[in-house]
Amino acid sequence: MYAVLETGSKQYRVVVGDRLEIERLTVEPGQAVTFDRVLLLNNDGQLSVGSPIVAGATVLADVVENIRGEKKLTYKLKRRKGYRKTIGHRQELTVVKIKEINGVGVSAKAKPSEKAKATVSGGPASEPAGETPAPPATEQPAKPQ
Secondary structure (H helix, E strand, C coil): CEEEEEECCEEEEEECCCEEEEECCCCCCCCEEEECCEEEEEECCEEEECCCCCCCCEEEEEEEEEEEEEEEEEEEEECCCCEEEEEEEEEEEEEEEEEEEECCCCEEECCCCHHHHHHHHCCCCCCCCCCCCCCCCCCCCCCCC
16 A cells, blocks of 8 residues: 655655655654655555545654655856855755554554564564575586687
8 A cells, every 4th residue: 555645845655664754844853743645555456546635644643753854955056257156955855754644434554563563572583593595506608619
């Protein structure tokens, strides 16, 4: 299940568990934020397209931190005039983690992380203990005579 939401005049395609860097919100880290401007909702192939928004659809996220983006430099020059100017800008951003996507009659919530599952079970269950996978066989091309 995924959704397309709009915030800060930009659109983002999100699934549960995604981390986004969006335009600065006036919310403290650790608090929850709800996005109600959901433009599209896909639930296993069933599309709900809003005009302009899907009625009753929301995306719930936790604010992780407020940061500043990387510095963007702009250089201005007027030839033969001796005019040179450098301007820098750092965008104020908020990092959010998508926790839940709610639609009309459907909901997708965050599942426990893989790290939490690994600590409970004692490690990844993909390989038996004590065995290492064999390296792939490589063939050498035949030498021309």
